[in-house]
Amino acid sequence: MTKIDRSKVSGATRRTILKGAAMGGALAAMGPFVHGARAQAAKRVVFATWGGSWEKAMREAWFDPFTKKTGIEVVTVSGNTYAKIRAMVEAGKTEWDVVEVNPDFQWIGKKENLVEPLDFKIINSGDIMKMPGLVTDVSVPQVIWSKVMFYNTKAFSTDNHPKNWAEVWDVKKYPGKRTFGQRTSSGALEAAALADGVPMDKLFPLDVDRALKSLAKIRDNILWYDTNAQGEQFMTDGQAVLGLVPDGRALSAKKNGAPIDIEYNQSLMSWASMVIPRGAPNREGAMQLMAYCVSPEGQYNMGMAYTYGPIVQKAYEKIPKDRAATLSGGPQQQGKYVMTDEQWWGENKDQVTEKFNQWRLG
Amino acid sequence: MAATRAAGFARARVELLVLPGLLIIVALFLYPLVSLVGISVYEKGDWTLRHYQRLIDVPAYVRVLQRTLVMGAATAFLCLLLGYPLAYRIATTSGRVRAALIAGILVPFWTSLLVRTYGWMVMLNPQGILNKALISAGVLDSPLTLINNTTGVLIGMTQIMLPYMVLPIVAVMVRLDPALMRAARILGAGPVRAFLRVYLPLTLPGIMAGVLLVFTISLGFFVIPALLGGTSDILLAQLVEVNINSTLNWGLAAALSTLLVVTTLILYAIAHRYFRVSALWGDIR
Numbered sequence: 001m002t003k004i005d006r007s008k009v010s011g012a013t014r015r016t017i018l019k020g021a022a023m024g025g026a027l028a029a030m031g032p033f034v035h036g037a038r039a040q041a042a043k044r045v046v047f048a049t050w051g052g053s054w055e056k057a058m059r060e061a062w063f064d065p066f067t068k069k070t071g072i073e074v075v076t077v078s079g080n081t082y083a084k085i086r087a088m089v090e091a092g093k094t095e096w097d098v099v100e101v102n103p104d105f106q107w108i109g110k111k112e113n114l115v116e117p118l119d120f121k122i123i124n125s126g127d128i129m130k131m132p133g134l135v136t137d138v139s140v141p142q143v144i145w146s147k148v149m150f151y152n153t154k155a156f157s158t159d160n161h162p163k164n165w166a167e168v169w170d171v172k173k174y175p176g177k178r179t180f181g182q183r184t185s186s187g188a189l190e191a192a193a194l195a196d197g198v199p200m201d202k203l204f205p206l207d208v209d210r211a212l213k214s215l216a217k218i219r220d221n222i223l224w225y226d227t228n229a230q231g232e233q234f235m236t237d238g239q240a241v242l243g244l245v246p247d248g249r250a251l252s253a254k255k256n257g258a259p260i261d262i263e264y265n266q267s268l269m270s271w272a273s274m275v276i277p278r279g280a281p282n283r284e285g286a287m288q289l290m291a292y293c294v295s296p297e298g299q300y301n302m303g304m305a306y307t308y309g310p311i312v313q314k315a316y317e318k319i320p321k322d323r324a325a326t327l328s329g330g331p332q333q334q335g336k337y338v339m340t341d342e343q344w345w346g347e348n349k350d351q352v353t354e355k356f357n358q359w360r361l362g
Numbered sequence: 363m364a365a366t367r368a369a370g371f372a373r374a375r376v377e378l379l380v381l382p383g384l385l386i387i388v389a390l391f392l393y394p395l396v397s398l399v400g401i402s403v404y405e406k407g408d409w410t411l412r413h414y415q416r417l418i419d420v421p422a423y424v425r426v427l428q429r430t431l432v433m434g435a436a437t438a439f440l441c442l443l444l445g446y447p448l449a450y451r452i453a454t455t456s457g458r459v460r461a462a463l464i465a466g467i468l469v470p471f472w473t474s475l476l477v478r479t480y481g482w483m484v485m486l487n488p489q490g491i492l493n494k495a496l497i498s499a500g501v502l503d504s505p506l507t508l509i510n511n512t513t514g515v516l517i518g519m520t521q522i523m524l525p526y527m528v529l530p531i532v533a534v535m536v537r538l539d540p541a542l543m544r545a546a547r548i549l550g551a552g553p554v555r556a557f558l559r560v561y562l563p564l565t566l567p568g569i570m571a572g573v574l575l576v577f578t579i580s581l582g583f584f585v586i587p588a589l590l591g592g593t594s595d596i597l598l599a600q601l602v603e604v605n606i607n608s609t610l611n612w613g614l615a616a617a618l619s620t621l622l623v624v625t626t627l628i629l630y631a632i633a634h635r636y637f638r639v640s641a642l643w644g645d646i647r
Binding site: 081082083086108112182183219222223224226230233237238239349350353354357358360361362 | 420421422425426429483487488489510588589591592593594596601604606607608609610611612
């Protein structure tokens with residue numbers, strides 16, 4: 001039961017972006033000669049995914065039961081990058097019906113006019129948890145997941161490890177490297193603000209300058225990871241003793257015997273979204289599939305197939321207790337997390353990235 | 363008369379052979395390049411210079427450009443330092459030694475960049491093979507920090523770029539007449555003087571080609587600094603990637619790319635003016 005391999009996601013992303021961008025141009029040039037198979041499209045939905053074990057879980061929890069119910073086949077493709085969505089839409093040749101994205105795309109995609117509005121007569125969003133931004137007029141959530149503090153159990157015992165970010169910032173009491181993702185929205189800035197004493201319920205809108213000042217205090221003790229796999233590796237072989245990673249990453253490493261444990265306190269909750277790219281060949285089918293994914297049945301299936309948490313409370317009614325306690329947002333995490341303000345990120349990522357880069361350059 | 367006309371046709375037909383290459387360059391290089399510049403100045407139906415304005419207003423961009431140029435130059439310098447003696451060995455030996463040396467250069471060259479970068483991560487980390495070996499041999503007391511800092515980036519980039527330095531230098535060295543060095547020695551030059559006055563100047567075109575290749579290609583790196591670098595190791599291509607993929611700010615990404623292309627062309631023009639780079643392409647006057 002490993003989770004989404006986000007490392008692969010960003011790895012593939014970086015290697016293929018330029019190709020993706022180039023493809024946009026090529027597609028645009030070829031436009032008139034490429035004929036879509038719109039006539040046959042009604043009986044299938046093309047779903048662009050992050051791939052890996054997560055895609056397998058989706059097939060089992062969502063796609064197969066959905067096909068059985070509706071007769072609509074779900075075809076998956078990989079490489080669901082924002083750049084490809086934009087290239088496709090702008091070339092006027094959208095081939096994808098559903099794309100799974102990070103939630104900031106709900107706002108970025110809408111601003112760039114790359115997504116279709118959803119019809120909530122087809123999708124019943126009534127059961128979905130009431131949290132700001134979880135449902136928008138262009139997106140529905142899939143699952144929730146979080147970024148958690150993790151630590152090396154050879155360095156710190158279960159009784160004597162940092163229990164909050166302020167303690168993680170105490171490099172005298174807890175010596176060793178801290179590992180964070182080097183992308184602006186990896187959670188390092190939020191952790192830095194919390195470490196500096198910003199209360200959990202006042203974290204957003206994020207005081208970026210304060211967060212960077214706080215981050216500067218441990219600047220020489222940070223080991224930046226580019227992919228989540230790298231962060232997991234730093235922790236596993238002891239190069240880092242504390243850090244912040246997606247919960248599924250830490251859970252799967254722990255399960256594979258790595259000397260890693262999780263502290264759920266002050267974790268950062270987020271979610272994954274689904275959107276329909278503008279001009280999708282089968283919007284109707286796409287919305288039917290989305291409806292199934294967010295149904296209590298679909299959410300229960302996913303809770304049993306993967307460690308990401310349901311976005312529908314009802315799904316917990318049937319999930320066994322020990323299983324529930326491993327899921328993102330499960331009972332073990334209640335009262336211990338902050339909901340990431342993804343709208344704030346969607347609207348501010350540009351400027352925050354510039355400030356963060358400036359800080360990094362020193 | 364008829365013979366000259368036939369020769370003229372023949373020449374024209376030979377020139378036609380250039381056409382496919384020319385078409386490919388126009389379609390796959392010039393057209394995308396022009397569209398790239400277009401994206402940076404034309405947005406949603408309007409001409410704009412706001413992306414360039416931003417490059418000027420936010421100091422991080424100029425600093426990243428500087429850093430990118432310095433890292434490219436440093437990589438070229440390190441490759442030259444390591445590559446020149448190596449090229450000399452390859453050019454002056456033959457048989458098995460030469461084959462082994464060339465294989466030693468080319469095999470990593472054919473290996474995926476990502477695989478080699480992960481290899482360095484295994485080799486260089488504080489608990490890695492290199493540090494463990496040096497500590498158990500008693501050379502070191504505590505591990506060296508060779509990775510997740512600028513040192514790591516330079517090690518990774520130098521290894522990957524080395525073939526681009528060695529191969530053009532070898533190509534020039536093997537064409538040199540060994541009699542020239544003998545003549546210099548017979549005429550009374552010591553080994554150092556003969557090298558500095560005869561050998562080095564004659565291999566300069568190879569050096570220039572190597573330095574230009576390594577420097578220009580190094581400007582586009584983003585996997586190595588991302589994986590082997592530290593807090594302040596950000597290169598321009600990483601910013602392009604973020605803007606294309608993560609914030610969807612293609613205008614700014616295009617402006618950054620244009621900035622890099624223009625800077626490279628300016629540097630090339632300077633090199634051309636002062637170092638006669640055109641000699642590389644056979645234009646010897």
